[in-house]
Amino acid sequence: MSPGLGGWSGNTPEERENGWKFMFSALKAGYRLIDTAYHYGTETTTAVAIKKSGIPREEIWITTKLHHQHTPWVEKYFQQSLDNLDTDYVDLYLLHWPMTSKFVEDDPEPLDEQGNVLLDDTRTFNETWADMEKIYESGRAKAIGVSNFSVKNLEKLLETAKVVPAVNQVE
Template identity: 55%
Template sequence: MSITLNSGGKMPQIGLGTWAGMDPKERAAAQGWFSTALKAGYRHIDTAHFYGTEVFCRNAIRESGIPREEIFITTKLPAHHHERVAESLEESFSNLGLDYIDLYLMHCPQAILYDETTPLPRDADGVIITTDYSLNDTWADMEKLLATGKVKAIGVSNFSIKTLDQLFKTAKVVPAVNQVELHPYLTQNELLAYCKAKGIVITAFAATGYANVREDPLIVQLAVKYGVTPTQVILAWHISRGCVVIPKSANPQRQKENLQLPSLEADDNVKITALDRNERLSNKADETGRVFGWTYEQLGW
């Protein structure tokens, strides 16, 4: 199952999320579960400079012996690199050991101050320090990458209708993808319709909705009805809406499970969409009321 992007490339609709936490040991250990995922049939890897897992993706891909061109690889420009797009991409290439990537995303609309020692510099009040550097300038630098042939498609992440409207004031290239938090408790109906109308594919992160959604009575009931697990029901719902999903699992059995999805009846998809509570479970405001330095209002959330 693949989706054709507005760039012409084909993106497998199910990929592997590779966020492995902040602990360097956990990140290194993730190479093991990246390998089992490739063995299980994953051909789409979602990583990011910020995750610190690019190098372990490289090792797992090399070890697998799978030809490079058979794997769709996404990585992301971190928020503290908005003023150094070309340099940051070179760092990602070096980490990934690749000469091209399939999709390069602006990880966040907000620009964080560049600090060599940390991706998340904070002020005395603990607020992550953002700058006024415009997302339009960053996008213009990302557009230039397409001409090099080393980046096959460009896109964004954590963008709302508000920040996409801002991007479109100057964009020459329509983002191929917008990767956002999306699950049955945060169905993002308006954003999905907006992106569809513009030809932007939505990739859902936190797509499973964690135990919150897995344990929802409707989801549990549908899992029984279809003879599958709650997560398979949730992921199948995403697929029915034309979204790409990138579930993360370190467990070989669950990795396989997440690739084998049932087809749900239309009525059941409608019922799942009705679970919406506009509830963020992943990227939500911290104790300063901001997400990576921006308020919900600035983000348009």
């Protein structure tokens, strides 16, 4: 067994750019699991840390997450994550949140006047899960799962899921 490292490294661009340093140190200390996410802005720094470590990719477990803006562009976001991570597969791909935010091309987190995330109720997480199942079936995600789902959300997802989520990661 090996310890895992959460890949969130702060809110500022400088903190995110320097995230590779703590990831690199963790890898050198024996960590072999990195949990990151598109939304954290640390996928590229994860790739830098892995490359600088010299540890073969197949010896490191990478978990990343579909940004909560899971619109019909699931494949696009997944490919962006693969590109950011400089890999052709991830070990675990998670649906980050059960909610769907409105899609705004150049705004990853559109907010209303009060600072709340603008939600879109026209697409369900069941539809998004079906898109994630295609990614799993392609072999580019060795496992798929969910994050921050309640029991009620999981029951709803299982009504249509062909692939049972491997995990439900909750904070």
